[in-house]
Amino acid sequence: MKPTLLVLAAGMGSRFGGLKQIAPVGPSGETLLDYSVFDAIRAGFGRVVFVIRRDFEEVFRAQVGAKYDGRIDVGYAFQAMDDLPPGFGVPSWRAKPWGTGHATWCARGEVREPFAVINADDFYGADAFRKLTGFLTAASEGEAALVGFKLSRTLSENGTVSRGMCEVSADGWLRDVVEHTKIAAAEVGRGEGKKYSGDETVSMNCWGFLPGFFDALEGRLTAFLRRDETYAEGSQDEFYLPAAVAALVGRGGLRVRAFTADSDWFGITYPADKPGVVAAIRELVTRGEYPGVLF
Template sequence: MIPDMVTPELVVMAAGMGSRFGGLKQLEPVGPDGETVMDYALYDALRAGVKRVVFVIRKDIEAAFREQVGNRYEPWMEVAYAFQELTDLPAGFTVPAERTKPWGTGHAVLAARTAVTAPFLVINADDFYGAEAFRIMTEWLAKPAPTGAFAMVAFRLENTLSEHGSVARGLCEVTPDGHLARVVEHVGLMCNPDGPGAVEELPEGGTRHFSGLEPVSMNFWGFRPDLFPALEARLRDFLANWGQHPKAEYFLPSVVDQMIQDGQAQVSVLNTPDRWFGVTYKEDKALVQQRIRALIDAGAYPASLWNEHAR
């Protein structure tokens, strides 16, 4: 178990869940006792030694989120909240009248600056990452590191594809010593119908083939609080260039990539053989349920997360 003084916290980006919870995929039951994908993520974080979670949400959904989501985890760990609001901008910047879209994942993580008190993991609210990702990241964050030393969990491309359509993935270029060189976005990736690996449909026609073993980023990051000043400084640059564009977003992977290129960050790439699950297409839900059932049958998870914790 990680000592309390260096126990990492978990930041869950959930501001996009909206105010109508009933039909959202983040709250779709996928486990045998009604568990959601997020339930498994927090259970894995708890097993890895995390004792505090910070949900990044919108202020207007706070009451509903606390009642329907946050309160259920209070028996597991300390629960805190941070609020991603359009008006949360550096001095000198204002929200354009036509802007309704959130500012993006980089802005969401910056919103957590008021609530985070230790090194922290960052995940999406609706992704199933597997226990190994949480284990290796909490172990990495428990070690001392210099300013600008971050980490990400990389999944094998073949373990992140949907059987029901194409997906977009950030393929990682990794240096020989295991650090992230850059993330290159690819769209139109799908399972290879003719064998192993993956294929990408190219906009100009034709396809590109991949082995399927390529490392990809699924937005599972490890940071320390020294990230926040850099995030705010780069947000100023983003707003100066793109702030008047109603749909421009301040994406976390893009910010990290820029910091790497500028020599301000070094990102360790931590690899996991686990399969990533997500409901990209509505048909994916049944497959996610089957895979979770198989993990339960293999002893990786209890049949009921809630009954297991109540013991």
């Protein structure tokens, strides 16, 4: 059974100020998402499911989903504030979406095969998808995968970043993911005054799961909603996928194989990051790793 690529895209409308402003980075106007779908197809994925919001479904289908017709089966799941486990409702004060863990859980009715989860606006590289396909075709129930990246390959020269630092056992299994915030490029490297070596493995939300993960994720979502400090009046806490995975690992409910990608991660954290991303993509095309026109 070919795996499915689950793309978390419900935040695209707000982050980019409208889908028309998704940044083109490829030589023919390709977006970072286009490269992920292209890499997934050639790695052996058979379907892509986009988690989006209902309010921009029509424009997303027309501007994004339609370009993949005939190349891969396309499906949609919808993140809605009121899509919650039985017994829970949306508090009157809640304004923010419930987070990436909730977005993933909202796809439970659309995904019935092994699947990967990625962000819509990140570049992970062909090696990440090959590693996910290899894992998902041989994984056992109760196992999952993380494809991480070396910290030094995920920084921005234009500002600080937040990264989930991965603690990995000697035999390659994830022990924990701990969020580090405000990491500056100047803090990374060798020598005096450096806080990080740059060789640390960090999570960029690139995961592989089996369908049974949805039940485990629902258990963590229910626990999140039951916490007094979360469901208390005024709270805008989010249910993040890495935190849910780390909690399952810590309780012995999930084993996560940790891989490190042999490639750079690209993303546009700050507007000034775009020229560097464009240049990096151009270099990959020049080396023949991608065609000049993807779709």
